Amino acid sequence: MKTLMLGNEAVARGLWEAGCSFASSYPGTPSTEITEAVAKYSEVYAEWAPNEKVATEAAFGACLAGHRSFCAMKHVGLNVAADPLFTIAYTGVNAGMIIAVADDAGMHSSQNEQDSRHYAKSSKVPMLEPSDSAEALEFTKLAYEISEKFDTAVLLKMCTRVSHSQSVVETGERVETVKEYAKNPQKYIMMPGNAKRRHPVVEERTAALTEFAENTEINRVFDGSDKSMGIITASTSFQYVKEVFGDRYPVLKLGMAWPMPVKKIRDFAASVDKVIVVEELDAFIEEHCRNIGVEVQGKSIFPCIDELSQNKVAEALGVKVHHGEALDEAIPARPPVMCAGCPHRGLFYTLAKNKLTVLGDIGCYTLGAVPPLAAIDTTICMGASVSGLHGFNKSGTGESEGKTVAVIGDSTFMHSGITGLVNIAYNDSNSTVIILDNSITGMTGHQQNPTTGYNLKGDPAAKINLEELCRAVGINRVRVVDPYNLAECETVIKEELSVNEPSVIISRRPCALLKYVKHNKPLVVDADKCRSCKMCMKIGCPAISMIGGKAKIDNTLCTGCGVCEQLCKFDALKAPEED
Amino acid sequence: MDTKNIMIVGVGGQGSLLASKLLGKLLLMKGYDTKVSEVHGMSQRGGSVVTYVRFGDKVYSPIIDKGEADFIVSFELLEAARWTEYLKPGSGKIVTNTQQVNPMPVITGAAEYPEGLVEKMLAKGIDVAAVDALSLAEQAGSAKAVNIVLMGKLSNYFDFTEEEWLTAVEESVPQKFLELNKKAFLLGRNA
Numbered sequence: 001m002k003t004l005m006l007g008n009e010a011v012a013r014g015l016w017e018a019g020c021s022f023a024s025s026y027p028g029t030p031s032t033e034i035t036e037a038v039a040k041y042s043e044v045y046a047e048w049a050p051n052e053k054v055a056t057e058a059a060f061g062a063c064l065a066g067h068r069s070f071c072a073m074k075h076v077g078l079n080v081a082a083d084p085l086f087t088i089a090y091t092g093v094n095a096g097m098i099i100a101v102a103d104d105a106g107m108h109s110s111q112n113e114q115d116s117r118h119y120a121k122s123s124k125v126p127m128l129e130p131s132d133s134a135e136a137l138e139f140t141k142l143a144y145e146i147s148e149k150f151d152t153a154v155l156l157k158m159c160t161r162v163s164h165s166q167s168v169v170e171t172g173e174r175v176e177t178v179k180e181y182a183k184n185p186q187k188y189i190m191m192p193g194n195a196k197r198r199h200p201v202v203e204e205r206t207a208a209l210t211e212f213a214e215n216t217e218i219n220r221v222f223d224g225s226d227k228s229m230g231i232i233t234a235s236t237s238f239q240y241v242k243e244v245f246g247d248r249y250p251v252l253k254l255g256m257a258w259p260m261p262v263k264k265i266r267d268f269a270a271s272v273d274k275v276i277v278v279e280e281l282d283a284f285i286e287e288h289c290r291n292i293g294v295e296v297q298g299k300s301i302f303p304c305i306d307e308l309s310q311n312k313v314a315e316a317l318g319v320k321v322h323h324g325e326a327l328d329e330a331i332p333a334r335p336p337v338m339c340a341g342c343p344h345r346g347l348f349y350t351l352a353k354n355k356l357t358v359l360g361d362i363g364c365y366t367l368g369a370v371p372p373l374a375a376i377d378t379t380i381c382m383g384a385s386v387s388g389l390h391g392f393n394k395s396g397t398g399e400s401e402g403k404t405v406a407v408i409g410d411s412t413f414m415h416s417g418i419t420g421l422v423n424i425a426y427n428d429s430n431s432t433v434i435i436l437d438n439s440i441t442g443m444t445g446h447q448q449n450p451t452t453g454y455n456l457k458g459d460p461a462a463k464i465n466l467e468e469l470c471r472a473v474g475i476n477r478v479r480v481v482d483p484y485n486l487a488e489c490e491t492v493i494k495e496e497l498s499v500n501e502p503s504v505i506i507s508r509r510p511c512a513l514l515k516y517v518k519h520n521k522p523l524v525v526d527a528d529k530c531r532s533c534k535m536c537m538k539i540g541c542p543a544i545s546m547i548g549g550k551a552k553i554d555n556t557l558c559t560g561c562g563v564c565e566q567l568c569k570f571d572a573l574k575a576p577e578e579d
Numbered sequence: 580m581d582t583k584n585i586m587i588v589g590v591g592g593q594g595s596l597l598a599s600k601l602l603g604k605l606l607l608m609k610g611y612d613t614k615v616s617e618v619h620g621m622s623q624r625g626g627s628v629v630t631y632v633r634f635g636d637k638v639y640s641p642i643i644d645k646g647e648a649d650f651i652v653s654f655e656l657l658e659a660a661r662w663t664e665y666l667k668p669g670s671g672k673i674v675t676n677t678q679q680v681n682p683m684p685v686i687t688g689a690a691e692y693p694e695g696l697v698e699k700m701l702a703k704g705i706d707v708a709a710v711d712a713l714s715l716a717e718q719a720g721s722a723k724a725v726n727i728v729l730m731g732k733l734s735n736y737f738d739f740t741e742e743e744w745l746t747a748v749e750e751s752v753p754q755k756f757l758e759l760n761k762k763a764f765l766l767g768r769n770a
Contacts, residue, residue: 004603004613029619108618132614132641165641166603166615236641243639311644324646324664324671329699331661332690334682336591336626367624372687445619537687542625545686556722 005169007162010133012037014140019177022062024055027444028074029109030163031102048456051415052077056084063097066179072100075116086123090198095179096147102158105280106307115281120258127155127257131238133167161236210259218255230272237278243310260288269294338367340543341512341559347483348375349539361385363409364442372540383416394429401430402497411441411449424502425474432496432503439510470504477503486566520560525551529572536564582635584643588662589654591628594726599630605747606634616641655680660696676712710770719763727760731767
């Protein structure tokens with residue numbers, strides 16, 4: 001049946017058709033929907049793991065037990081999972097195993113735009129790279145075949161434009177596969193003696209995979225009439241090349257990002273006058289071509305920054321494009337903002353008001369960095385707020401301790417914050433960590449996590465008690481505040497910063513977008529009392545604006561959280577009278 | 580047939596994903612090769628969002644570049660103005676909601692919401708159809724139906740039948756909101 005599917009949904013369909021029965025992932029844009037979609041197939045066990053390393057190791061365990069397994073992550077998640085990746089490369093697999101990694105060139109929702117293809121090369125694990133949804137489905141099934149034939153995990157590289165674009169796919173039926181588990185210490189216990197014997201196997205495997213790359217249909221030449229130029233490309237860049245040139249120039253499309261063929265590329269180069277490499281981000285294919293003695297042009301004409309597009313490809317290769325005309329008007333930017341009613345707002349207002357130094361983390365609450373709150377000093381990666389705070393405080397003579405905090409979400413804390421907190425307790429820094437517990441993984445679109453009490457399928461699950469967890473790692477002072485209550489937030493933060501021992505403040509209030517959260521009626525403005533002082537504007541709430549010098553509430557947005565009401569010294573903002 | 584390009588722009592959270600889903604179903608039903616490119620994640624939090632819908636005999640790129648859009652459907656007036664340079668010079672058309680949603684720089688007073696945007700676009704020779712989709716959506720029964728009202732307005736510029744459009748509406752919205760959305764579609768189509 002022909003149907004439109006997101007690239008991510010197509011991967012999930014491919015997993016199901018190929019008989020995958022185990023999926024474990026941590027959410028991360030743009031990879032999240034693969035695991036959400038595969039969870040809808042009853043034959044597949046699917047879960048959210050606390051982080052990508054756990055997910056990858058769980059998927060390895062499942063494949064070892066004889067079941068085709070899967071894990072997915074965004075590009076930065078693969079940094080977290082790199083440890084198991086490099087050694088699973090040595091052990092190989094029992095049943096097939098796929099690790100999907102979704103890059104985010106253009107950084108639509110990421111902190112960097114690293115190119116994951118380097119991981120395939122350096123870990124010596126093969127990588128397939130689909131360019132649309134139909135290929136996402138087809139390559140997923142092929143990845144399991146490669147995995148079992150060559151005894152290796154397989155990386156499936158997605159990117160924002162493949163993951164989040166819908167295109168036409170043809171679906172098939174599921175084929176079940178299960179293998180027996182047999183103990184094999186030389187293969188599966190990677191201690192030096194065994195690993196020394198496995199490394200040559202890995203090198204032989206790469207040679208065999210290179211031979212496979214010479215012959216596989218997913219490394220395909222599309223013929224062209226004009227041989228003055230040939231283009232080597234992959235992934236979404238292939239689509240841009242075909243959009244611009246159609247069938248004019250010969251194109252070698254590499255569906256296999258690693259290892260790459262040698263003879264096929266040399267033969268292709270010999271069939272055209274010159275070779276251009278079109279690829280997003282780094283010069284990965286380009287450097288391979290040079291290494292095998294094929295002269296190409298690539299990053300000398302294309303940027304290694306940001307996504308490509310049809311216009312960028314056209315202009316770099318001398319094709320004129322017709323840009324439209326912008327309006328002669330200053331169009332104000334529309335950056336993302338914390339939602340009206342967001343529980344993080346009151347907490348960040350308190351941090352900004354007290355001029356604290358704030359080490360931030362990854363999640364919706366990174367928006368606390370945006371004016372007018374502008375409350376965050378640094379954001380690096382998952383968990384870095386907690387670990388960084390320890391170093392910030394411990395390295396000095398104590399002057400930062402009373403005015404510096406870390407902020408980290410509940411899901412991020414589960415992902416990588418716990419070990420940082422252990423370090424604070426164990427190495428005794430006088431640090432205050434604030435856990436922003438909104439009872440969900442927010443930014444990626446509301447995924448459950450170990451603190452929410454529900455699993456990926458929506459069923460009740462074990463619920464980690466944050467207070468007990470923090471005490472168990474050695475934090476004696478654990479406080480809970482309601483971020484809608486500004487006075488309480490300020491009092492508790494000041495108290496915890498003033499004491500001479502580590503502490504944790506849990507700022508607890510569910511995300512205002514959760515379906516079960518009941519909103520209050522929108523606040524009303526008493527225009528006679530409003531003195532235009534703009535205190536209510538300091539919290540950056542999208543539901544409040546000043547019109548004609550008076551505060552105005554947008555009834556379609558306001559959730560009646562009452563944070564602005566607490567800031568108004570003239571009682572101009574009020575909850576409406578009860579009927 | 581050459582590839583046709585429709586951009587759906589608006590403010591994160593306004594329901595542009597449902598509109599693109601509806602168009603995708605309709606275009607696939609009509610037998611076109613179709614690609615729909617969405618934005619998830621950070622920019623959905625009240626930021627400026629864009630969805631690309633492309634259809635034709637064979638569609639390669641999933642995105643629409645500057646100067647390529649046959650239609651820009653905008654859920655908010657400022658967003659229509661922001662993406663104007665993506666319109667195909669000479670033949671592109673903007674279908675926009677007249678609703679204004681202030682972005683944070685306007686709310687904080689760092690910038691002003693430009694006045695008379697529809698007139699300015701018309702003065703530049705841009706083909707603009709402006710409709711108060713919010714009022715029509717409320718008339719249909721829910722402010723959330725702005726997306727379907729705008730699909731109704733857009734439907735006037737295609738050869739597909741009303742029945743085909745309504746089938747796509749039916750396949751895209753939850754059953755319990757079907758009548759409301761059909762009404763919203765027809766209010767937009769006849770606006």
